[in-house]
Amino acid sequence: NQARQRERRLAELEQELLEKNCTVEALQERLDKSGQRRAEAEQTLTLRLQECEDELARQAATPPRVKVRTRPSHSKRVPYVTQTVEVESADSHRAVSELQVKNGALQDQLSLQRQLLKELEKQLHDSQRTCTQLRTQILVYEGEMQRAQGQLEVQMQNLEEEKNRVIEDAFIRAESEMKAVHENLAGVRMNLLTLQPALRTLTVDYNCLKKQVQDYPFLLETAISEVKQEICQVINDANTTNQDLLRKYKREMNLRKKCHNELVRLKGNIRVFCRVRPVSQEEQDSTDGKTMLSFDSDDDAVLYLTNKGKVMTFELDKVFHPQATQEEVFQEVQSLVTSCIDGFNVCIFAYGQTGSGKSYTMEGVADDPGINQRALRLLFSEVMENASDWDYTITVSMVEIYNETLRNLLGGNPTDKLDIKLNPDGSGSLYVPGLTEITVQSPDDIKKVFELGHMNRATACTNLNEHSSRSHALLIITVSGLNITTGNRTQGKLNLVDLAGSERISKSGAEGSRLREAQCINKSLSALGDVINALRCKHSHVPFRNSRLTYLLQDSLCGDSKTLMMVQVSPLPSNMSETVCSLKFAQRVRSVELSYSSSRKHEYSSTSSSPTHDSYTIASQSIPFNI
Numbered sequence: 319n320q321a322r323q324r325e326r327r328l329a330e331l332e333q334e335l336l337e338k339n340c341t342v343e344a345l346q347e348r349l350d351k352s353g354q355r356r357a358e359a360e361q362t363l364t365l366r367l368q369e370c371e372d373e374l375a376r377q378a379a380t381p382p383r384v385k386v387r388t389r390p391s392h393s394k395r396v397p398y399v400t401q402t403v404e405v406e407s408a409d410s411h412r413a414v415s416e417l418q419v420k421n422g423a424l425q426d427q428l429s430l431q432r433q434l435l436k437e438l439e440k441q442l443h444d445s446q447r448t449c450t451q452l453r454t455q456i457l458v459y460e461g462e463m464q465r466a467q468g469q470l471e472v473q474m475q476n477l478e479e480e481k482n483r484v485i486e487d488a489f490i491r492a493e494s495e496m497k498a499v500h501e502n503l504a505g506v507r508m509n510l511l512t513l514q515p516a517l518r519t520l521t522v523d524y525n526c527l528k529k530q531v532q533d534y535p536f537l538l539e540t541a542i543s544e545v546k547q548e549i550c551q552v553i554n555d556a557n558t559t560n561q562d563l564l565r566k567y568k569r570e571m572n573l574r575k576k577c578h579n580e581l582v583r584l585k586g587n588i589r590v591f592c593r594v595r596p597v598s599q600e601e602q603d604s605t606d607g608k609t610m611l612s613f614d615s616d617d618d619a620v621l622y623l624t625n626k627g628k629v630m631t632f633e634l635d636k637v638f639h640p641q642a643t644q645e646e647v648f649q650e651v652q653s654l655v656t657s658c659i660d661g662f663n664v665c666i667f668a669y670g671q672t673g674s675g676k677s678y679t680m681e682g683v684a685d686d687p688g689i690n691q692r693a694l695r696l697l698f699s700e701v702m703e704n705a706s707d708w709d710y711t712i713t714v715s716m717v718e719i720y721n722e723t724l725r726n727l728l729g730g731n732p733t734d735k736l737d738i739k740l741n742p743d744g745s746g747s748l749y750v751p752g753l754t755e756i757t758v759q760s761p762d763d764i765k766k767v768f769e770l771g772h773m774n775r776a777t778a779c780t781n782l783n784e785h786s787s788r789s790h791a792l793l794i795i796t797v798s799g800l801n802i803t804t805g806n807r808t809q810g811k812l813n814l815v816d817l818a819g820s821e822r823i824s825k826s827g828a829e830g831s832r833l834r835e836a837q838c839i840n841k842s843l844s845a846l847g848d849v850i851n852a853l854r855c856k857h858s859h860v861p862f863r864n865s866r867l868t869y870l871l872q873d874s875l876c877g878d879s880k881t882l883m884m885v886q887v888s889p890l891p892s893n894m895s896e897t898v899c900s901l902k903f904a905q906r907v908r909s910v911e912l913s914y915s916s917s918r919k920h921e922y923s924s925t926s927s928s929p930t931h932d933s934y935t936i937a938s939q940s941i942p943f944n945i
């Protein structure tokens with residue numbers, strides 16, 4: 319790039335030099351010409367001058383016509399005579415004046431020529447100076463040119479060397495690459511040689527495959543028919559296995575049922591749990607949060623009560639501490655709940671003084687439901703799971719027993735009173751004419767049923783809280799199943815009972831209607847105690863009819879039925895006596911075993927129309943439900 323620039327600069331300089339030479343030549347020419355012109359002008363002027371002198375000489379040689387005028391002298395003596403010779407000739411005068419004019423013109427011309435000459439001389443001088451400068455410049459340029467040429471040559475030489483070097487490198491590289499290519503080529507040749515047998519094998523394989531592809535449809539057909547046969551065989555085998563499994567499953571189910579029953583029998587048909595409710599913030603503030611109950615960290619069936627320094631120990635089937643959640647409580651009862659799908663009758667009672675948490679355990683609160691809702695939902699989901707084999711129907715009834723009066727909570731008119739009657743079919747079973755039974759088919763139905771029951775319960779009273787603690791609330795769930803394959807039928811009943819408050823009448827100091835309410839509660843709880851006691855002692859007669867509650871639950875309390883008593887207690891010292899009574903009751907109930915009573919049949923066939931007809935007085939073994 320630099321070399322190219324220098325070359326261009328050199329060409330420019332040469333061009334400039336050429337132009338300068340031309341200028342010098344032109345100036346030289348002009349100088350020559352002006353010199354020539356000057357010589358010519360000098361020559362012309364010399365000639366003119368010569369002519370003028372000649373003319374003058376000729377004039378002078380011509381004899382003049384002289385008129386001599388002598389001036390008169392005033393003195394005699396003429397010491398000095400001035401004689402003026404005047405050429406009087408007119409021609410000479412004219413000639414002289416013409417010559418003088420000419421002379422003047424020539425003089426002017428001469429001075430002009432001289433001036434011109436001076437200018438020319440000046441120009442010549444300038445031109446010479448310019449010429450000298452140009453020459454000097456030419457010399458400088460020539461020097462520069464020489465220097466540039468020298469540099470150019472050096473660069474050319476360098477470039478040449480560089481070129482040679484690059485060519486040499488490229489050559490070496492090309493040589494090595496060539497060598498590598500040759501080696502590669504040799505390798506490829508080698509590979510080619512080794513691949514040839516592989517190619518031959520591949521060609522053979524390809525031909526083989528081609529043949530196979532041609533034969534494929536036929537092979538496929540054969541394979542499909544073989545597979546079909548195999549599938550049919552497998553399906554047959556699976557069917558046989560399924561039948562076998564179904565048979566085994568049924569046998570297992572029966573076994574499970576038997577085992578479960580045996581387990582229940584061994585554990586006792588009545589199970590007793592205790593739930594200690596937590597101390598509310600208000601109570602904590604007023605009583606320093608002191609509680610009289612403590613738990614055994616190693617045994618969740620033991621509860622300690624400290625009273626005046628004495629420690630009482632209560633042993634139950636399970637004790638729920640105050641922090642136990644609704645879910646934890648339900649986990650413990652869910653096997654009982656689901657057993658009604660297998661055709662068992664189940665009763666779950668919540669027993670305890672007012673405010674001990676019975677409703678909380680059974681009904682729960684909106685965002686944390688209790689056993690009632692959870693049980694119904696569980697039954698519903700279990701039934702759905704078995705829907706392929708079983709056709710189940712779940713019906714729900716809600717009943718309230720207030721002052722020994724039965725009220726239908728899902729009916730159109732909640733104030734209507736219901737009665738319990740013997741089934742006219744002669745089976746000895748009981749039924750409640752007019753009791754509404756709603757079939758639940760979805761979780762939404764469950765919600766609606768509870769809303770309706772709650773609304774009807776609230777309609778018939780002024781203060782629901784007070785009313786609920788003075789009445790028994792029963793949720794009766796019936797699960798009827800039909801096995802689609804075998805045609806077997808089952809029916810189980812789950813009774814979830816939120817009992818009225820168990821506190822003593824003397825303590826409440828009730829009068830009038832309150833006293834009647836308390837007496838009714840007392841009577842029904844007492845009757846429940848009597849029934850359990852009679853069952854425990856295997857009495858031939860069980861006084862189911864002594865209260866509406868026991869009469870209504872007769873089916874679910876006897877035989878292979880299962881009962882759970884959830885005893886609710888308060889941990890506060892102010893509730894000490896009620897808590898002690900409830901726990902004593904719980905412990906006694908725990909030892910009772912329900913058994914199929916032959917007297918049941920006897921009682922079913924009783925002709926008595928009064929529910930209190932078979933009232934039974936509990937002697938020493940009596941369990942005091944009403945404390």
Ligand SMILES: Nc1ncnc2c1ncn2[C@@H]1O[C@H](COP(=O)(O)OP(=O)(O)OP(=O)(O)O)[C@@H](O)[C@H]1O
Pocket residue numbers: 594595596640670671672673674675676677678679783786787788818819886
């Ligand atoms: N385990 C618990 N966890 C939280 N709160 C509870 C628990 N048990 C009871 N409670 C609360 O204690 C209060 C009394 O409970 P609840 O109404 O269930 O008692 P009850 O025995 O049903 O009373 P009643 O006999 O008057 O119906 C309620 O405010 C309830 O929310």
